[in-house]
Amino acid sequence: METRVGLISSAWLAVPPNGYGGIESVIADLIAGSQNLPVDLRLFTVGETSEKDLLSRRITLGWHFQKGLYSEIGDSPQNIFYxxxxxxxxxxxxxxxxxxxxxxxAxxxxxxxxxxxxxxxxxxIxxxxxLDLPWVQDFYRLFRGIKNIYFNSISDAQRRALPDIDYIATVYNGIDMAKFPVAExxxxxxxxxxxxxxxxxQHAAIEAAREAGLHLVIAGHVESSDAGRKYWQESIEPEIDxxxxxxxxxxxxxREILSIRDDRPLVxxxxxxxxKQKCELYGLARCTLMPIFWEEPFGLVMVESMACGTPVVGFNRGSVPEVVTDWESGFVVPDTAGMVRAIENVNRISPKNCRRYAEKMFSAERMAENYFRLYRDILRDGNSEK
Incomplete structure (x- = not known):
């Protein structure tokens, strides 16, 4: 008998998202990974792309009265109402x-x-x-003792900022491996x-790549905050070749730039x-760098890179040491000097082994199975109290 589960996505982006959208991508991959499980999923979402991409996946869809207003509302006061x-x-x-x-x-x-x-x-939930902001911590502490509400983290590192709420489990995010080709x-x-x-x-990545004698490709958008624009203008843009x-x-x-022999490492x-471009960038790279300066709860970038057969070199912060295993899928390093040393060793990790590691640890199917077990545990817990 199938378990009927309702998924609530965010109010802003479609599932799957048309571009950026980490949470929405995770939900899409959860749906993809659940296809062979005895679960009947009902998704409440926004956005036109959901209809095209998900109706073929044995899932019932519901929408809010408007479909995707992120571009119109953004950070305006309307967003709380919406x-x-x-x-x-x-x-x-x-x-x-x-x-x-x-x-x-959501x-x-x-x-x-x-x-x-x-x-x-x-x-x-x-x-x-x-979970490190004081208002976030105060909010989640309100849930203590409330029946029928359960929390799961997406890494053990995420819990460190707020250890005093009841987590039912940690479930790592997974991805649909079939979408990510391996490049040898x-x-x-x-x-x-x-x-x-x-x-x-990005500033640490520039330093490490130059010291290692390799080009660095920076992909992404400049954060729209004042701090993001200042960082770009003062620390990154002047370094770009x-x-x-x-x-x-x-x-x-x-590809044309990379085909030209140039001993000078370029940014x-x-x-x-x-x-599509992201997959090509991952696949061709010697390694993907994660020189993060915050306690990132889970970095999908790491898993996507490994799926393309490209090891990750990341600072020992946040979820990095839970996702990356030395000599199997990359290296966890303490600082920029350690990153340089690790870059010199990434060729010793084969793309096929890197991919196998990603499939074993972070597939959409594994994520879906872990959530399905949680669903069953929660329902058993609720029935035992009746």
Whole structure:
């Protein structure tokens, strides 16, 4: 008999997202990984792409009254109203669907509604973000002793900032491995991909790649905050040798640059990469760098890189030591000097072994199986109290 589970996605982006959208990508991969499990998924989401991509996947869909307003609303005061109406509409729709359990990925507004309602249907809340802000900690402490609400972390490191709430489990994010091709032949560059912000450490990647004598490709958008723009203007942009951001075909331009023998390591700004470009960038890179300066709860970049057969070299912060295993999928290092030494050893990790490690640890199927076990455990827990 199938377990009927309602998934609540965010109020902003489609599932799967058309571009950036970490949480929405995780939900899409959870759905993909659940295809052979006895679970009947009901997804409440926004955005037109969901209809095209998900109706073929044995899943019932519901939408809020408007489909995807992120570009129109952004950070405006309307966003709290929109999130709240999305969450209320989701709860009403899922109640009509007679789900046995709600799996909420939508964020604190949706969770606050669950807290005040104290729902009769068990709710599993996946904590996707950092837990180190005081207001976030105060908010989650309100859930102590509330029945039918359960939390899971996405790494053990995520819990360290808030150890005093009851986590039912840690479930690592997984990805649909079939979407990520393995590349056996590597080029002489390191890759750093993601938002350009001090926390992501592009400045440290520049230093490490130059010291190791390799090109560095930087892919991603400049964070729109004042701090992000200042970081770009003062620390990153002056170091860039070649920008491909305005090129019609940046991938072709990059291949041409890499085909020219040049002993001088270059810093190349690629700009934002779409999914196909991202896979090519991962696959061709000697390694992907994660010189993070914050306690990142889970970095999908690491898993995506490994899936393409490219090892990861990351600082010993956040979830990095849980995701990366030395000599199997990359190296965990203490600082920039350690990153340079590790870059010199990444060729000793074969792309096939790196891919196998990713498949074993971080496939969509493994994530889905872990969540399915949680669903069953929660429902058994609820039934035992009746």
């Amino acid at each position: 999130e709240a109406t999305h969450a209320v509409a989701a709860r009403a729709w899922l109640e009509a669907q007679n789900v046995e359990l709600v799996h909420d990925h 964020g604190v507004v949706s969770q606050a509604i669950a807290l005040t309602a104290q729902p009769a249907v068990p709710t599993l 996946t904590l996707h973000g950092p 032949i590597k080029k002489d560059y390191c890759l750093i991909i993601g938002r350009i912000t001090p926390d992501k450490g 070649i920008s491909l951001n305005e090129k019609h075909n940046p991938m072709r331009a990059l 190349i700004y690629f700009g934002e990469a779409d999914f």
